[in-house]
Amino acid sequence: MEIFNIELINVAVTVVVALAGLVTKQAMSYLKKKGVLKQLESHKVIVDIAVNAVEQMYKKNHGEEKLNLAKMEIIKLAKAKKIKISEKELDLMIESAVKEMNKTIKEEMKK
Known part of the structure; x- marks a missing residue:
């Protein structure tokens, strides 16, 4: 049994x-x-570009200032490409891009 x-x-x-x-x-x-996956990928590309650009151009700014600058740049790029991104998506994707960028930086510093 x-x-x-x-x-x-x-x-x-x-x-x-x-x-x-x-x-x-x-x-x-x-x-x-x-087309959801393609849409998310296009959102991610725009967010990654904007986050990296803000990080590069506004090194003296910090925290909330950089977040707002990144949001403004992403909204500009999204409007130019006629892509709709909600506020919640925007926040989540920025956080994800920043985390990924910081992870990459840490890995490079270990080498």
């Missing part, structure tokens, strides 16, 4: 893993079809 339970659990785990893979594949396909 115990062996039967172990085999049943193994089969159940295999089925769950297979279903998770299938759901992930379908979700990615759906998102690609809707």
Whole structure:
């Protein structure tokens, strides 16, 4: 009976893993079809450009000032490209870009 339970659990785990893979594949396909991934990638490119530019051009500024400058630059670029970015997306993407930039800087300093 115990062996039967172990085999049943193994089969159940295999089925769950297979279903998770299938759901992930379908979700990615759906998102690609809707253009969501391409849209997010274009947002990320704009944000990365603006964050790096602000970091380079306004080295004397800090914190909130740089954040506001980055937001203004991103909004300008987005309007020029007719891309809509919500305030929440803007904040999250800036934070992500800054984190990525800081991580890269730390890695380079370790070398």
